[in-house]
Amino acid sequence: MTTEPILSRNFDRPAARTLAGYRETGGYGAWARAQEMEPAAILEAVKASNLRGLGGAGFPTGMKWSFIPKGHAGPVYLVVNADEGEPGTFKDRYLLERDPHALIEGMLIAARAIRSALGFVYIRGEYVQPWRVFDAAVREAYDAGLLGRGLDVIVHRGAGAYICGEETGLISSLEGKKGWPKVKPPFPAIKGAFGQPTIVNNVETLCCVPHIVARGAAWFAGLGTKTQGGTRMYSVSGRVRRPGVYETSVSITLRQLIELAGGVAGTGRLKAVVPGGGSAPILTADEIDVTMDVDGLKAAGSMIGSAGVVVMDESVSIPEALLVLARFYAHESCGQCTPCRESTGWIYRMVHRIVDGHGRKEDLDTILDVARRGAGTTICAFYDGAVGPYISYIEKFRAEFEALIPK
């Protein structure tokens, strides 16, 4: 399946990083059109496009925007989540580095729709080069009068913490605090950054918006499935022949996507795939005929998450893969909720001893039991994102774990 490149159309055109180069292929044309539209009309178009958030949760973007309280007198903020940190995901880095003005144009249009005059772009601290490129584009946009006349943009660098990708953790961090997620409700659209209504959107989500305005909601909706419009940038890595970012329709199947990336490398025989970033439940080789949209993967018992696809061939040790992820969750838990703080540490240590050959017979059931008990009880979805791998890796590849446990 090949699709016309939309979000990635400028990736091979280094000139597009400059304002002049971006304008050459129609850049900021959608913004010109949006300025002729009522904010409500932009919002309706985004709703009708079936755009769903591409940061992880897949929430319908137009609906989220409509939650801003009507007639709110104070400021409304637009926050761009560029804290990309989900294991196996790298598409926002490409967008920031290769098409920075597309994000600025998306912000301008979104800010008009939600009546925001101040936007923040929260870029993970490790992304120094993407930050430099994006920051330069922002300065260019100011000089050209695109920014600073109705919308100001603050580019904010994070300081190293995966949990700041979670939108309320991000807001805490933006406020100058440690990145502790907040109890919801209230959702950010009601009470977000600095106590004001705030829309948090992923980089890629906002990069879709100019295309929706320029080419119409019906066109965008028609690119995808019935419940999700558009294309998506899949980050494909692990044991594939041609790892990279692939933009294609959200109706592609996982099998087709792996073929698009050159097929399985290593032994050439597929064992398992992580379809949506480290926190997505794993799929076996028999489970890859699923469409890569939000609802397709939900129906398959996994999730599309950040669309980070990690391919594992037959030579990969699943217990070792789980150990790597368990270490990650133990390290990144913010420590606020007891089930998350305690379980991520204990489960890491138990998987560690299993992989080291010192596991006990009851360990696997203990992990499953602990994981199931904590799920759904915490302040944010981080812990659920850890539970997905714990349970699915062990349930689907139990024999491989058992083989490591002394009889």
Add this chain to the structure above:
Amino acid sequence: MSAAVAFSPEQLAEVRRLQALYPDRRGALLPVLHMAQDTFGWISLDVEAYVAGLFDLSPAHVHEVVTFYTLYFRQPKGRHVVAVCHNLSCHLAGAPDILRHVRERLGIDVGETSDDGRVTLQSVECLCACEAAPMMQVDDRYELHLTPETVDRILEELR
């Protein structure tokens, strides 16, 4: 800490500019801590107290923030920081071997700084360059598609 901790007048003006940007000036705390680290090399308790003073915050609050994030150093670091990614895609591409190679070449373990103060070594979570695994960050740069040979060359160039 020996020398007194203080920003230059230009830096103080920059602190005030950053504080004025945010709806609440506390929003500028992370950027100012980045500035402080660039200036003083690392975030000592004295630096925390100094920054706290610039924000009318308690040093305890600043300490809580500094200790939450991985990019703030609470000990002197080497002139260069080498951070090898050890998450899933890099792991599948041989990150454990790369990390072992780096440790042997530098003669230090993860979390340590070489005796000559040249390099601090870290092993870190996903840096989101999985298409080019195994990879590591060296100061501001991403070094991609690592092999033992390219690692040697990269390390030799660090002065």
